[in-house]
Amino acid sequence: xxxxxxxxxxxxxxxxxxxxxxxxxxxxxxxxxxxxxxxxxxxxxxxxxxxxxxxxxxxxxxxxxxxxxxxxxxxxxxxxxxxxxxxxxxxxxxxxxxxxxxxxxxxxxxxxxxxxxxxxxxxxxxxxxxxxxxxxxxxxxxxxxxxxxxxxxxxxxxxxxxxxxxxxxxxxxxxxxxxxxxxxxxxxxxxxxxxxxxxxxxxxxxxxxxxxxxxxxxxxxxxxxxxxxxxxxxxxxxxxxxxxxxxxxxxxxxxxxxxxxxxxxxxxxxxxxxxxxxxxxxxxxxxxxx
Amino acid sequence: xxxxxxxxxxxxxxxxxxxxxxxxxxxxxxxxxxxxxxxxxxxxxxxxxxxxxxxxxxxxxxxxxxxxxxxxxxxxxxxxxxxxxxxxxxxxxxxxxxxxxxxxxxxxxxxxxxxxxxxxxxxxxxxxxxxxxxxxxxxxxxxxxxxxxxxxxxxxxxxxxxxxxxxxxxxxxxxx
Numbered sequence: 001x002x003x004x005x006x007x008x009x010x011x012x013x014x015x016x017x018x019x020x021x022x023x024x025x026x027x028x029x030x031x032x033x034x035x036x037x038x039x040x041x042x043x044x045x046x047x048x049x050x051x052x053x054x055x056x057x058x059x060x061x062x063x064x065x066x067x068x069x070x071x072x073x074x075x076x077x078x079x080x081x082x083x084x085x086x087x088x089x090x091x092x093x094x095x096x097x098x099x100x101x102x103x104x105x106x107x108x109x110x111x112x113x114x115x116x117x118x119x120x121x122x123x124x125x126x127x128x129x130x131x132x133x134x135x136x137x138x139x140x141x142x143x144x145x146x147x148x149x150x151x152x153x154x155x156x157x158x159x160x161x162x163x164x165x166x167x168x169x170x171x172x173x174x175x176x177x178x179x180x181x182x183x184x185x186x187x188x189x190x191x192x193x194x195x196x197x198x199x200x201x202x203x204x205x206x207x208x209x210x211x212x213x214x215x216x217x218x219x220x221x222x223x224x225x226x227x228x229x230x231x232x233x234x235x236x237x238x239x240x241x242x243x244x245x246x247x248x249x250x251x252x253x254x255x256x257x258x259x260x261x262x263x264x265x266x267x268x269x270x271x272x273x274x275x276x277x278x279x280x281x282x283x284x285x286x287x288x289x290x
Numbered sequence: 291x292x293x294x295x296x297x298x299x300x301x302x303x304x305x306x307x308x309x310x311x312x313x314x315x316x317x318x319x320x321x322x323x324x325x326x327x328x329x330x331x332x333x334x335x336x337x338x339x340x341x342x343x344x345x346x347x348x349x350x351x352x353x354x355x356x357x358x359x360x361x362x363x364x365x366x367x368x369x370x371x372x373x374x375x376x377x378x379x380x381x382x383x384x385x386x387x388x389x390x391x392x393x394x395x396x397x398x399x400x401x402x403x404x405x406x407x408x409x410x411x412x413x414x415x416x417x418x419x420x421x422x423x424x425x426x427x428x429x430x431x432x433x434x435x436x437x438x439x440x441x442x443x444x445x446x447x448x449x450x451x452x453x454x455x456x457x458x459x460x461x462x463x464x465x466x
Contacts, residue, residue, distance in 0.1 A: 001342060002321060002323065002326070002342075003321040003323075004321070005300050005319065005320075005321055006320060006321060007301070007320070008301065008303065008320030008364075008366055010366070010367075028364070028367065031362055031363065031364070031367070032344060032359075032362055035323075035344075035361075035362045035363070035364070036342075036343035036344055036362065038321075039323070039342045039343055039361070040343060048320065050364070050366070050367050052367055076356070099344075099433070100347070100432055100433025101357065101415075101430075101433065102347065102350055102357040102358055102359055102411065102433050103344060103358075103359065103362075103433065105353070105356040105357060105358050106353070106358045106359070106362065106363065187432075188429075188432040188433075189432055189433050
């Protein structure tokens with residue numbers, strides 16, 4: 001199918017974009033989620049503001065303990081950025097699971113946050129790390145913490161007239177901490193049936209100090225769980241974490257759909273919690289050894 | 291890009307593209323997908339349109355050298371871009387590119403509908419990873435659907451294309 005007609009603007013600067021963003025406007029960045037919605041007529045905005053000329057927003061910067069990703073940085077650019085991967089390895093670990101290379105070449109990381117799909121990898125990463133999204137309108141700027149940003153499926157705290165400028169992902173506190181990512185989808189690059197981003201850290205005694213995890217496709221927004229009570233004090237090189245898997249199964253309340261029943265999703269959450277946790281702890285142990 | 295009123299009152303935008311090395315211009319409404327602009331406005335019907343929501347990969351083209359879905363791009367948004375479609379892969383003298391040659395040799399196609407997307411994707415994939423192992427070859431084509439072949443011959447073609455590229459580079463006068 002084809003998009004329904006719309007008015008089209010293509011600003012050359014952020015200032016111009018903010019003036020153009022009226023109440024009927026929808027922002028077009030990479031379009032890898034928006035254009036399918038337009039093609040299927042699930043969305044029919046009256047006005048499209050194309051920000052692909054705002055090259056001033058193409059940055060991936062690592063400074064002041066965070067990775068700052070501009071609204072026009074493509075997934076592929078973030079994935080390829082060595083300094084971003086060094087500062088926050090979870091970014092690269094998760095971006096590998098975002099669709100296919102052809103989609104990552106065009107789609108933007110900030111766009112995927114603003115799209116707010118609970119099956120998206122990057123919303124879960126932002127939620128787990130406690131990042132923020134900086135948004136601007138002609139009235140001014142504000143920073144929205146991840147915990148307030150995702151409101152529901154495809155719904156975020158962004159107001160009409162606001163443009164997401166960039167997102168800040170806190171860097172990983174080295175040493176003694178690590179991250180891991182695990183996901184199951186029906187085919188490579190498909191939406192996650194379940195996915196887990198994990199962050200784990202070691203205590204001063206070298207045993208597991210604590211962990212947290214964020215879940216994809218397990219609720220209307222990314223769900224963050226503190227796993228510390230289930231893992232603290234365990235051997236850092238333990239082969240399994242049944243208590244953490246059990247905690248995830250108990251606390252999560254997934255919905256069934258055409259791809260999976262709720263109980264299968266819950267089962268996957270347990271299995272993937274352990275996998276992501278093992279990867280995160282292996283990563284954490286390496287930083288100590290190094 | 292400049293905007294004018296079209297016959298039906300919809301805004302018409304002039305889009306300038308470099309397609310397979312040639313400067314092209316099209317006057318399109320903003321909602322025209324790049325895939326449709328290539329096929330209908332520029333009469334380059336080698337780019338195939340399957341699902342129109344980014345799943346099948348048949349419409350994959352190279353945008354400034356990188357594979358993208360042309361059904362998930364507005365033609366206006368691509369204004370000024372350098373585009374390679376399947377029509378631009380062979381040499382001007384008709385010599386098949388290494389990927390095209392490998393598909394012919396390995397029977398990497400049956401009905402041919404998905405083939406333009408595979409050819410463009412693998413062309414860019416081999417430029418980035420000239421000697422892929424099996425896992426990398428699978429990953430390279432993971433975003434393209436084929437309903438005929440069962441993929442095994444396409445995988446063989448990825449490896450064969452890498453081989454042909456090396457053979458041609460080793461020829462006297464080394465072409466790629």
